[in-house]
Amino acid sequence: MLKIKVANIPEEGLEYLLSDDGSRLLEILPDKEKIDFTIQRVEISCFARKVGSMIPLQVKAETKVGLECGRCLEVVTYPVKMAFACSLTPVGAGIGAEDSADVGEDLNMGSYQDDVIDLAPLVLEQIVLQIPIKPLCREDCKGLCPRCGANLNETTCDCETEAVDQRFAILKKFKVLR
Ligand SMILES: [Zn+2]
Ligand SMILES: [Zn+2]
Incomplete structure (x- = not known):
């Protein structure tokens, strides 16, 4: 009260x-x-x-x-x-x-x-x-991998480089299709 x-x-x-x-x-x-x-x-x-x-x-x-x-x-x-x-x-x-x-x-x-x-x-x-409008757990929070959802502060994932450079992501997709 x-x-x-x-x-x-x-x-x-x-x-x-x-x-x-x-x-x-x-x-x-x-x-x-x-x-x-x-x-x-x-x-x-x-x-x-x-x-x-x-x-x-x-x-x-x-x-x-x-x-x-x-x-x-x-x-x-x-x-x-x-x-x-x-x-x-x-x-x-x-x-x-x-x-x-x-x-x-x-x-x-x-x-x-x-x-x-x-x-x-x-x-x-x-x-x-x-209350902060855009709260961050820390200034350099790496966030989640946009592809697999892994928390990049805690782990790395195989798709990390692809997420950073979209050109490679497209290339890889093309290879998979072929
Ligand atoms: Zn965070
Ligand atoms: Zn990932």
Whole structure:
């Protein structure tokens, strides 16, 4: 559970240590079939204060995400760390033009509902932002042989040279046919 009851937050602030399974975070995402990564256990430390009904948060979190290497399809694990601040107001309370001028435009604003702060969507957003678009298990990953599918990081295959130079591949095919 990554939730904090607003009623329990003291005005002077309190540090909350929370953790949850990453799979619970993934449940929030709308397009489940498009999810191509896993999230390991998420550890969060969150300093929460109370200013009227506004809850300013300073959040630090870390976890690891698992992704398929874009070349060899092996699972790669990336550490993800984040530190961000935001301020949450009750849903529907809205912030008048004057108030928002006070807090500054660059401040991360959000909302909470039913007297509960849920850190899961905030942290998930940061995790998703840090996921590499083209993950590689290593810079020089050799990938899979396009012909036989062998993982060329672990093994070599007989068709390796043919895959590199297509002219030879065609020649060999011709010989076989003859
Ligand atoms: Zn790879
Ligand atoms: Zn091969």
